Amino acid sequence: MRELVFATNNKHKLEEVVKATSGKFKILSLKDINCNEEIPETAETLEGNASQKSHYIYEKYGYNCFGDDTGLEIDALGGKPGVYSARYAGPGHDHEKNIDKILSELKGISNRKARFRTVVSLIIDGKETLFEGIVNGKILTERHGKAGFGYDPVFMPDGYNKSFAEMDINKKNEISHRGRAVKKLLNYLNSI
Ligand code: IMP
Numbered sequence: 691m692r693e694l695v696f697a698t699n700n701k702h703k704l705e706e707v708v709k710a711t712s713g714k715f716k717i718l719s720l721k722d723i724n725c726n727e728e729i730p731e732t733a734e735t736l737e738g739n740a741s742q743k744s745h746y747i748y749e750k751y752g753y754n755c756f757g758d759d760t761g762l763e764i765d766a767l768g769g770k771p772g773v774y775s776a777r778y779a780g781p782g783h784d785h786e787k788n789i790d791k792i793l794s795e796l797k798g799i800s801n802r803k804a805r806f807r808t809v810v811s812l813i814i815d816g817k818e819t820l821f822e823g824i825v826n827g828k829i830l831t832e833r834h835g836k837a838g839f840g841y842d843p844v845f846m847p848d849g850y851n852k853s854f855a856e857m858d859i860n861k862k863n864e865i866s867h868r869g870r871a872v873k874k875l876l877n878y879l880n881s882i
Pocket of ligand 1 (some may be wrong): 806842
């Protein structure tokens with residue numbers, strides 16, 4: 691079976707992908723290949739960061755690999771926080787402060803349109819392929835729900851009257867940016 695590294699330290703993401711692969715590829719974690727260092731994420735786009743992660747592993751460790759990056763893009767803020775979503779309110783990666791910051795910046799603004807966008811970069815035998823998953827929605831004026839993480843309490847996907855934090859996790863995964871990008875990646879892996 692061919693081996694493929696998922697360049698993430700997030701256990702939940704890893705489990706999700708391992709469950710969904712059809713057995714053609716054995717998914718390895720960073721731990722499995724003894725990669726314990728922080729992989730640089732210094733690009734200014736989601737594409738750049740996803741690509742930086744997969745290239746790092748392919749070039750330094752010699753494994754076929756994929757990496758991902760996600761951002762929340764808010765129209766009225768010119769696409770921010772985007773690639774800076776995790777650290778929008780500072781380097782502490784504090785989800786509550788990040789939410790407070792976007793709510794304050796959107797105060798009194800009626801255009802609440804936003805989207806989550808995930809980019810996956812896959813490198814197989816030196817060839818890179820990108821996959822994108824998007825979910826469109828809007829930013830609520832206050833928090834709703836306790837589930838999920840990050841900006842989930844203030845993001846309501848189009849076509850639903852619940853925030854991501856009020857949704858069942860399976861439902862969220864089915865329609866989410868990451869779910870959609872990973873589905874495209876898996877279709878591709880299962881086709882080659
Ligand atoms: P990552 O690239 O998956 O680590 O995501 C970067 C940041 O985007 C996270 O730290 C969160 O702030 C935000 N984010 C990513 N995915 C989600 C999601 O499904 N719900 C809410 N926030 C998310």
